[in-house]
Amino acid sequence: MYEIEHFNEDRLAVQQALVEKHPLGLLICNDDNGRSVANPVPFTLDRNSGERGTLKAHLARPNSQWRLLQAAADCLVVFQGAEAYISPNWYPTKKVHGKVVPTWDYMIVQIRGKPVVHQDPDWLRAQIEHLTARHEASQPKPWKVDDAPPRFTKAMLNGIVGIEIPITEIHGKWKLSQNRSVQDVAGVRDGLTEVGELGLAAEVASRIRED
Numbered sequence: 399m400y401e402i403e404h405f406n407e408d409r410l411a412v413q414q415a416l417v418e419k420h421p422l423g424l425l426i427c428n429d430d431n432g433r434s435v436a437n438p439v440p441f442t443l444d445r446n447s448g449e450r451g452t453l454k455a456h457l458a459r460p461n462s463q464w465r466l467l468q469a470a471a472d473c474l475v476v477f478q479g480a481e482a483y484i485s486p487n488w489y490p491t492k493k494v495h496g497k498v499v500p501t502w503d504y505m506i507v508q509i510r511g512k513p514v515v516h517q518d519p520d521w522l523r524a525q526i527e528h529l530t531a532r533h534e535a536s537q538p539k540p541w542k543v544d545d546a547p548p549r550f551t552k553a554m555l556n557g558i559v560g561i562e563i564p565i566t567e568i569h570g571k572w573k574l575s576q577n578r579s580v581q582d583v584a585g586v587r588d589g590l591t592e593v594g595e596l597g598l599a600a601e602v603a604s605r606i607r608e609d
Contacts, residue, residue, distance in 0.1 A: 399508050401571065404576045405571050405573045405577075406572075408569075408570060409570075413569075414443060416507050417453075417507055421440050421442065422438055423453070424438055424477075424478075425455070426473060426474040427463065427467055428470075429466055430466075439456075439475075442532060450566070450567075452563065454561070455525070456522060456558040467515055468515045471512060472510050472512050473510070473513050475508070475509045475510075475511075478504070479505030481502065481504035481505070482502070484501045484502060484503050484589070485500060486499055488589030490582060490585050501575075503574050505573075507571075508571075509567065509568050509569075510566055510568075516559070516560030516561070518560075521560050522559075523551075525560055526558075574598075575602060583602060586602055590602060
């Protein structure tokens, strides 16, 4: 990833929070011919496993990517946070000198690690239960794995393969107009709020307070 110092976000807890808020990661590795293989996969993050945490997920058994991961020295997972187009009309400096252009603001985390493939039913069930509990928590009556018939659950577990990725590298990039003046950053925040990009507007506002 192309990195610029004032866009770097290297606080581990902040990086981990984005992964937990946007858990659908793009899992990327290479096949035997050097071609990139990528699949969107929902992950859970165990913050307490390893120095930087560990990602856990599962793939459908017919998905051949798990076989590539089994032999891979490492893989890349990309988590995309809030993002939005930035209009130059939002910059107050446009009225001063006109030397402004459109851009894109975004938050992104890239993770690398050596994948481990799991086919043990107990590991798979624990991963599914954790993933389900995490995303059912907001439901009025959360669905649980035990709600499904045991034979059906066993058949479903037989149809998946687990993936565990101890994190060896994690990089965050928060491109939130930090290279603009305070006035322009405030204009970006207001413009994002007006078009309904409230999540990114809040992040831009937090950067104004930090700076």
